Amino acid sequence: MANTQTDNSFWGHLEVLRWAILRSLALLVGVAVVAFCCKEWLFDGVVLAPLSQDFVTYRLLASLAAGLNLPGLTPVIDEVELININLSSQFMIHMEMAGVVALIITFPYIILELWLFVKPALYAKERKPAVTGALSFVLLFFLGVAVSYFIIFPLTLNFLGNYQVSSSVANQISLNSYISTFLTLCFMLGLVFEMPIVAYFFGKIGVLESAFLRRYRKVAIVAIMCLAALITPSTDAFTMMLVVFPLWLLYELSILVVRRVEPKADEA
Numbered sequence: 618m619a620n621t622q623t624d625n626s627f628w629g630h631l632e633v634l635r636w637a638i639l640r641s642l643a644l645l646v647g648v649a650v651v652a653f654c655c656k657e658w659l660f661d662g663v664v665l666a667p668l669s670q671d672f673v674t675y676r677l678l679a680s681l682a683a684g685l686n687l688p689g690l691t692p693v694i695d696e697v698e699l700i701n702i703n704l705s706s707q708f709m710i711h712m713e714m715a716g717v718v719a720l721i722i723t724f725p726y727i728i729l730e731l732w733l734f735v736k737p738a739l740y741a742k743e744r745k746p747a748v749t750g751a752l753s754f755v756l757l758f759f760l761g762v763a764v765s766y767f768i769i770f771p772l773t774l775n776f777l778g779n780y781q782v783s784s785s786v787a788n789q790i791s792l793n794s795y796i797s798t799f800l801t802l803c804f805m806l807g808l809v810f811e812m813p814i815v816a817y818f819f820g821k822i823g824v825l826e827s828a829f830l831r832r833y834r835k836v837a838i839v840a841i842m843c844l845a846a847l848i849t850p851s852t853d854a855f856t857m858m859l860v861v862f863p864l865w866l867l868y869e870l871s872i873l874v875v876r877r878v879e880p881k882a883d884e885a
Contacts, residue, residue, distance in 0.1 A: 644726055667766075668694060673767065697779065710792060731751075759807070761807035809867070816874050821878050826875065827879060
């Protein structure tokens, strides 16, 4: 009889999980279809917006350049030109970006469905930390994507798009190269910004200590520079340093997070 109840409970959980997955997929496909139909907003308003001189980052830099009397800080992004060299690239990229934007938009809902699935298995004292962790995970991911979209990618585009080894070599950037760089930076930064969450987890189970992180800070900075070199799609030091700075701040935040969750000396 006990085995029958266990089997029923197991299949019941699978049924709940199945409906959670189906609802998430239905919303994901629905949002992707809407994003695909809104092609002008998707590309001119979001994906290709950093190609416009009127992009918010460039306007802020232009204002800063005027205030400091440093005209060299003003981006010259209008000279960057995209080309397409493959017959099917534009259509395939249209579908890909619709799916990516839909995934980003529905990401909080997917996390919510996951939370509703695991919630019954948690004790009351475990639910508040779980909610805090889930919200922190989502917020840090979006923060990483935002940092990439508004800071790192536009500055990278401005630098590499206008860089020339000779005036006789014009820059004509392929659409595939632009999209690849755009997605790589946004998603990699979104994932890397989860560093404090990982540090919290290892600190909570006693594997990681803040003293260890402080002791190996210099080593961590070197590792961060290596990681930044892997994240950035180019080999220039300018782009790499743009990634290094927020990663270093995340490392310092991770030290603070671990310090808060590790047991005190009088509790040990």
